Amino acid sequence: MTVGPILVTGAGGFVCSEVALALHRAGTDVVAVDRVFDAATTARLSEVRCIEGHLQQVLAAGAIPAVSGVIHGAAITASPQRLGISCAAHIRRNTDMLTTTLDFAREAGADRFLYLSSMGVFATDDVPSPEGRFTEATQPTATGPYCAAKRAGELLTASAAEPGFTSLSLRLGNIFGAHEAMRESRQHLCLVSRMINEARASSVITVQTPKVAREWAWLPDLAATIARLVADLPAIGPRVLHAGTPPVLTDLDVARAIADRLPGTTIRLASPPHDRVRLPMANGVSSIFDDAGWTGVEDALDLLIPAEVAQ
Template sequence: MTWLITGGAGYIGSHVVKAMTEAGEDVVVLDDLSTGNPARVPQGIVLERGTVLDRAFVDRVLREHSIDGIVHLAGKKQVAESVERPLYYYRENVQGLETLLEAAAEAGVTRFLFSSSASVYGMPDVDLVTEDTPCAPLSPYGETKLAGEWLVRAAGKAHAISTSCLRYFNVAGAATPELADTGVFNLVPMVFERIDAGAAPRIFGDDYATPDGTCIRDYIHVEDLADAHLAAARKLAEFSAAGEVRDLTLNIGRGEGVSVREMIGLIDEVTGNTVEATVTPRRPGDPAQVVACADLIHTELGWKARHEVRDMISSAWEGWNRKG
């Protein structure tokens, strides 16, 4: 079978491509290259440049490559930008997904894996977030992910497509330096950028109801995340081979929280930074604590995170310096 990986030239997508191809899966990459880099796509892997909003283009790709499984990672993902441009985010993330699902159903695709996010939970008032924790997203980005899950499950039931929605938490690290995160939107690269500039790393609020007053997050190594995609894709293939139509909605995290202040302290140790972090006002919508319960994915897929936080920082730093 052949998997179509949308967004496969991006940071996370390229790691999924790497994991799946090294495991012997046949893949084709679809990416509009708005943020992706074609150099991330391994030699010999077909890269179709275009958008999932283009139905004729998607139809051709599915037909020409005999696609029977899709891993959908393409989309916009910046929370602050989504607040400023909600219509753009709904078009790119929801309308794009709708177009892709329509094409998939017509083409007879039987497996669909959707890249969701812990942002669907919003500000959960629990120590560990399970898949049954109520969803109450705080941003248009989170809303598009939750709406995307609804679409995926509904289409799966209606068109006999086995589906999986993977809700992953804070992603960091790199499998190889050339696949490192080059954007400056997440905590680790944001701190790296400040270090390079000789400026103090920033902590957005230190008055939260947490042990050190800073937000607590669950960090997952991107290589572990990619392995989880591979495991989920293969489970969907098992369902289809057995004639089953099922949905798996799963958290991907380590089940361990790290505060922003602790994370910056670890970054300082790895990079040798000596400029002390400064505290700035809170960012709107930042929950105090979001940590995954990762029991269900271990039960369903036998998957468990292997990398520690220091591994994430070290590999990300190596890639950051390579970029520079």
């Protein structure tokens, strides 16, 4: 195994900042890179080496001479329309960041590369498993620019593997946790955070799709398992994995659980017809995520809502 830190790209963001912390807590040397680290994230990562700047420029500057592995989470998830760029430019920016980081990983001596992909590769009418979830066996067909970049990224990551260099793509689903914030490249919050914010601002939660069921991964559980995964990345097996089989709740049940913890909150149901939403994700391939030990949504909300109120 190569001696050196784990590089985490996109480490100023919601998910990868927690991944960087999980690696640090596990005793791993970490280099965290992002275009911008806000003050709150900088404080949380105070014991982690953080480098701020555009990814390609940071990697070309020679400030990171050697790494043992890479977790590539840097991505533009905001739509091309919101950013005022073309679909082609959106795809290019995402794939350029990936290919630059793959090339850097090989030059810096890394023997492991984990690409964080997304549920966004799936369309609502893709064919689920017999259990009614999207697994690794489900063929993704979504065609938007972000979806296309993620699917292309999975292929590029798999194609970069060679003797002495193991690569794997990990698809993430719905995630919730503390410290979530919008940024230029990610101009939305998860549904749980949006519901909490609406309840705190107006004492109302509007549920647009009451019967929709979604998987919900508690971010500290996810990050800790990713840290374990990258420590011993499997060299044999599928090149794309799903990040476990987290608990599933309907949107209405999530709203009720939040309302129970924020007294005086009223739930308002949107009138039908309701939008279709993709089915929950699960892993159909045995992996370290079999032992993720997911925190239940209601137990996690007991931790999250006091933290939200304190902010």
